[in-house]
Amino acid sequence: MLINELSKRTGVAIPTLRYYENFGLFKGVSDETVTTNNYKDYDESIVEKIEMIKGAKEGGFTLSEIKKLLDSWYDKNLSNEKKTQVVLNKISEIDCKIQELKKVKKLLTECIVTIEKGGC
Amino acid sequence: MLINELSKRTGVAIPTLRYYENFGLFKGVSDETVTTNNYKDYDESIVEKIEMIKGAKEGGFTLSEIKKLLDSWYDKNLSNEKKTQVVLNKISEIDCKIQELKKVKKLLTECIVTIEKGGC
DNA sequence: TCAAAGTATACACTATACTATATACTTGTA
DNA sequence: TACAAGTATATAGTATAGTGTATACTTTGA
Numbered sequence: 001m002l003i004n005e006l007s008k009r010t011g012v013a014i015p016t017l018r019y020y021e022n023f024g025l026f027k028g029v030s031d032e033t034v035t036t037n038n039y040k041d042y043d044e045s046i047v048e049k050i051e052m053i054k055g056a057k058e059g060g061f062t063l064s065e066i067k068k069l070l071d072s073w074y075d076k077n078l079s080n081e082k083k084t085q086v087v088l089n090k091i092s093e094i095d096c097k098i099q100e101l102k103k104v105k106k107l108l109t110e111c112i113v114t115i116e117k118g119g120c
Numbered sequence: 121m122l123i124n125e126l127s128k129r130t131g132v133a134i135p136t137l138r139y140y141e142n143f144g145l146f147k148g149v150s151d152e153t154v155t156t157n158n159y160k161d162y163d164e165s166i167v168e169k170i171e172m173i174k175g176a177k178e179g180g181f182t183l184s185e186i187k188k189l190l191d192s193w194y195d196k197n198l199s200n201e202k203k204t205q206v207v208l209n210k211i212s213e214i215d216c217k218i219q220e221l222k223k224v225k226k227l228l229t230e231c232i233v234t235i236e237k238g239g240c
Numbered sequence: 241t242c243a244a245a246g247t248a249t250a251c252a253c254t255a256t257a258c259t260a261t262a263t264a265c266t267t268g269t270a
Numbered sequence: 271t272a273c274a275a276g277t278a279t280a281t282a283g284t285a286t287a288g289t290g291t292a293t294a295c296t297t298t299g300a
Contacts, residue, residue, distance in 0.1 A: 004276070015259060018278085023257090037266055039277060052227050059221040060180030063257070073231065080235050087228050087235070094225045098218055101179040105214045107172050108207050111193065115203050124246070138248085139288060157296055159247060183287070 003028070006042045010050045017050075023063055025053060025070060059097055065090075123148070126162045130170045137170075143183055145173060145190060179217055 007014045021027060026049050028040030049070070056066050072078055072086040127134045141147060141160075146169050148160030169190070176186050192198055192206040 002277075013259085014277090016257085019258060037277075039266080048227075052224055055220040055224040055227075057257095058180055059217055059224065060178055080238070083235050084232050087231050091225055091228050094221050094228075097179055098221050100175040101214050101218050101221075104172055104175040104179065105211055107168075107175075108189075108211050108214075111207050112204050115200050115207070118200070122247075133289085134247090135289060136287085143287090157247075159296080177287095 001042050002039060003042065006046065006050075009047050010054070012050060012054070020050070020053065020063070024067055025049070025063065059094065121162055122159055123162065126166065126170075129167050130174070132170060132174070140170070140173065140183070144187055145169070145183065179214065
């Protein structure tokens with residue numbers, strides 16, 4: 001699909017997609033048989049990748065952190081053990097963030113009790 | 121406590137604390153009886169507030185979002201019902217972020233299976 | 241007492257993640 | 271075939287969240 005469709009499918013604005021591509025998060029391919037333009041084609045796997053990027057960003061990961069993960073994922077020179085390790089590390093970072101969020105949630109829940117008591 | 125101790129207690133750098141205070145996330149008080157300086161004093165509640173800020177930031181909330189929450193929390197003119205509503209909204213945002221992070225985690229877990237199968 | 245360390249304020253600078261603008265070329269449609 | 275809409279690239283500008291530097295004043299300890 002072309003960038004316009006990719007944007008519609010993911011809900012990410014075209015300039016942002018170009019920024020991401022430029023940042024190295026994914027890469028569209030120009031059809032070599034077409035010589036009149038260099039329009040890039042993005043496949044289904046890129047839609048999935050962007051969904052992952054959106055989720056990770058929502059959870060507070062930076063583009064650099066996301067890139068590092070994707071880079072090792074696609075690194076042919078990395079052993080499966082090392083790839084697994086990188087992914088496991090990211091999973092434990094996610095668990096950490098979830099714990100932090102739960103802590104904040106707990107604080108806010110306590111807040112509500114305080115409000116209802118008329119405190120504050 | 122003075123800013124130096126606050127920094128040590130929270131692990132947040134002094135310039136960052138000043139930035140937060142300036143942003144309006146909390147406010148130290150100058151002792152009116154001391155005329156020689158305007159050193160600010162920060163109490164325990166501010167330590168807690170900063171822990172909350174750290175957690176919220178880690179989970180991807182912006183300082184503006186955090187400020188909005190704190191502002192309504194300390195708004196004397198807001199009814200308890202409205203305060204509760206603001207806090208409940210924030211809690212559901214947190215749940216949303218947790219769901220997003222779990223989705224990413226699921227994706228990464230699937231990644232590991234794929235790696236182990238020798239795929240990619 | 242005086243020098244080092246701490247505090248406050250102001251302003252400049254940086255990094256991240258976009259967003260906008262300009263330009264040039266291509267494609268699809270009336 | 272003309273022209274609107276789509277695509278690519280480059281560059282500049284913006285917002286957020288700090289970090290660094292300079293200056294001035296205050297406190298504390300040898």
